[in-house]
Amino acid sequence: KLSTFLPVRIASLLGTAKQDDDLKEDGADDEQMEEEDCEGAGHDRAEGPTAARKADRLAREKRGLALLEEGFDSLIIATRTVDPISVLQAVFPKLRPSGSVVVYASHMEPIIDSYRWLMDHSCVNVRLSDQMFRIHQVLPDRTHPLMAQHVVGGQLVSGIKVIPSEPSGA
Structure with missing residues (x-):
């Protein structure tokens, strides 16, 4: 193990x-x-x-x-400069059926491309999500975001690989 x-x-x-x-x-x-x-x-x-x-x-x-x-059961890709599709093309065939895929990027365009790629390559439960983390200051009678902070965000796409079904007309 x-x-x-x-x-x-x-x-x-x-x-x-x-x-x-x-x-x-x-x-x-x-x-x-x-x-x-x-x-x-x-x-x-x-x-x-x-x-x-x-x-x-x-x-x-x-x-x-x-x-x-x-072969492996899960794949996590986090990238800023490399196209995630090139990584998916290189390693997705080695991902076992029912394996999970997660791709993180700070920009939306590579995430949308990854979403389409996963939908075209036998993935189910493909989901997009937007991530943002912000600390809030909570005081009596006043609550607001902490102003002196670096806001970290990005997008995720996740999915589960399945075995493609055979055509029923064969």
Whole structure:
């Protein structure tokens, strides 16, 4: 059983992410080592935890990509700049029947496109929802939104994948 959240970068799903092996071929590691030698030993202590976190993240991502190949039960896509349709096209075939799909975007256009795509690709219970979070200050005889806040919003589309029915005339 999977008990850990394994985030996978969209660039990795679409095959546009550079892997560590690619960086070594480009000579980026050589340049980084030269810079570290010039900066002294104090900088090496900060690189240890950063390198360990990066290695852990890449290992979890590699495990997540391997699990994607086996199939999965739910898919959550949150994007600001990448078209969610390209991600759906890449991973939706691996989503098991009765699997849930959720797409978040801060703009409405990619959500509408995702809604249409899900409706055309064997999804039921496809729903659009608008999300907004605002804190309200409640005092005796006066209630109003907190004025010094960043209002976060966006839209969601969600659906459930089903097995397409066979034509009845066959």
